[in-house]
Amino acid sequence: MxxxxxxxxxxxxxxxxxxxxxxxxxxxxxxxxxxxxxxxxxxxxxxxxxxxxxxxxxxxxxxxxxxxxxxxxxxxxxxxxxxxxxxxxxxxxxxxxxxxxxxxxISNTSKRKILSALTEDRSMTSIAREHNVSVNTVQRVLEVCSSKFYDAFDHLPEHLAFDEFKGVGKKLHFICLDGDTHKVVQILRTRFKPDILRYFYKFTPKARAMVKTVTMDLNCYYPLVARELFPNAQIVIDRFHMVQMLTRSFNIFRVQIMKQFNKRSREYKLLKSPWKLYLMKYDKLNKTTPYYDWHFKDCLTQEHVVLDGLDCDQTLENTYWVMQDFMTAIQDNDEKKVIHLLHSKQNVGKQMHQTLLTFKRNYSGVLNGITSTYSNGCLEGVNRKIKQIERTAYGYRNFKHLLIRIRLEENIIKEKESNSYFLAA
Ligand SMILES: [Zn+2]
Incomplete structure (x- = not known):
């Protein structure tokens, strides 16, 4: 040689x-x-x-x-x-x-390097440029990996979390997470009932019986789907979503009341500019140091602003206290207080009434959400990451590519899977 x-x-x-x-x-x-x-x-x-x-x-x-x-x-x-x-x-x-x-x-060394570049938050165009290949080649390397998150249909995690996110073509995709490990169980192209049912019916009845809780927001058919699929599962309504519903219904009512007053009146200003104070927990409001607010030309503490604002309307005040009590109860995992609140006959705003009715309709789920340690908080991180992946690529047209990219960046591609391709000469 x-x-x-x-x-x-x-x-x-x-x-x-x-x-x-x-x-x-x-x-x-x-x-x-x-x-x-x-x-x-x-x-x-x-x-x-x-x-x-x-x-x-x-x-x-x-x-x-x-x-x-x-x-x-x-x-x-x-x-x-x-x-x-x-x-x-x-x-x-x-x-x-x-x-x-x-x-x-294209040498397998290049392909392996492209694959490792794909696990980082980079666009395919930039990877293609660095390795002197076309974007199509990068996509072909991507397609070597499977887009399946879960391949054994005889086992399911005990705690699941359901949610949706915006993806390909601004459509909403269904996502399911393992509540303990926070790993993705499945992402479906749509979030419609038949698709969710079709996917989970692939699992054996024994596997579906393993599921103990399903965390979800108050989407009208998620509880029905969960009840049908998982006979032993308890439905847990996500507590962050409950807080969100309460604050949203309070806000809508606040704006309605606000619009009844003249734009120059003190009441209008009290209800408009300090809107954030109403959504804060009452205990967290500053009750000692007054500050000058040029909107209503007065020196008031945060607590004063809120109480003066609520004085404008009795129903608004009731609505405010229902929201506050509910939020405290959720924070303290106080089941009894929630039961009491759900059955109170106070005169509250229309939206708040609707929200409370929805809670009553999902009574056990709401109570589970108050007491359970599981929530959809884990989904926030995953959804944020998916958003980042989409932003880097300026959006995906191919749903499968998006799935593989999520898998790659989540580091759940198995070594074997990629090696088997490159070694087969
Ligand atoms: Zn021969």
């Missing part, structure tokens, strides 16, 4: 014994400088009968794209693959190597 061959193999980190480098050069192809390595790939034995009695039959030349540190100078290995005719079994064959798959001109 020549020392040049050893040296090039050492620099390029190629170990295949059948590849022999003979020369190197710089070549100008379409105005771009390429570093070209010349190599021959030899075929020592017949792949069918292992015979060494071979008749050489020329070469097949293929330009293999290799990794490079400097993206402006692409590295190409001009590989001359030996073609042979076996004198024993009379079969023709061409030399193959782990360096590159059959019929492909």
């Amino acid at each position: 020549s020392s040049l061959n050893d040296y090039i193999k050492f620099t390029l980190d190629i170990e295949d014994k059948n590849i022999i480098f003979s020369d190197y050069s710089n070549e100008n192809i379409n105005g771009k400088i390429y570093k070209i390595y010349l190599a021959e790939l030899i075929q020592p034995t017949c792949p069918y009968c292992r015979s060494t009695n071979l008749k050489h039959n020329g070469h097949y030349v293929s330009n293999v794209r290799f990794i490079t540190a400097d993206a402006s100078k692409p590295v190409t290995i001009r590989l001359r693959k030996q073609r042979v005719l076996c004198n024993d079994c009379l079969k023709r064959s061409m030399a193959q190597s782990n360096l590159v798959n059959k019929g492909c001109y």
Whole structure:
């Protein structure tokens, strides 16, 4: 073996014994400088009968794209693959190597590097540019990985969390998480009932019986779906979602009352500008230091502002206290107080009345949400990450690509899965 061959193999980190480098050069192809390595790939034995009695039959030349540190100078290995005719079994064959798959001109080293780049928060265009390949190649490497999150249908986590997020084509996708490990169980293209049912019916009845709780927001059919699918599961309404519903219904009513007053009146101003104070917990309001507010030209403490504002309307005041008491009860996991609140006959705003009615309709779920330690808080992190993935790519058109990317960045692609592809020459 020549020392040049050893040296090039050492620099390029190629170990295949059948590849022999003979020369190197710089070549100008379409105005771009390429570093070209010349190599021959030899075929020592017949792949069918292992015979060494071979008749050489020329070469097949293929330009293999290799990794490079400097993206402006692409590295190409001009590989001359030996073609042979076996004198024993009379079969023709061409030399193959782990360096590159059959019929492909992008080295597996490049593909492996592209795959590892795909696990980072980067756009496919930037990855393609760095590795001197087309975006389609990057997508093809991406498609090697499976988009399935869960492949065994005989087991389900004990605690599930249901939610949705906005994805491909501004559609809402259904997402299900493991409440303990916070790993994605499944993402479905749509969030419609038949699709959710179809997916979970793939699991065995035994697996579905394993589920103990399902956390969800108050989407009208999620509780129905959960009851149908998981016979032993308790429905837990997400407590953050409950707080959100309460504050939203208070806000709508506050604006309604506000609009009854003249825009220049003190009442209007009291209800408009300090809207954030109404949503704060009452205990957290500042009750000692007054501050001057130029909106209503007065020196008041935060507590004063809220109480003065509530004085404008009795129903508004009732609504406020229902919201506050509910929020405290949720914070203290106080089940009794919630039961009391749900049955109180106070005169509250229309939206708040609706919200309380919805809570009553999902009575056990709401109570579970108050006492349970599970919530949809874990979904926030995952949804945020998905949003980031979509933002980096300026959106995805292909739902499957989005799923694989989520899997890659969540680090749940198994080593085996990717290796099996690259090693199959
Ligand atoms: Zn043979």
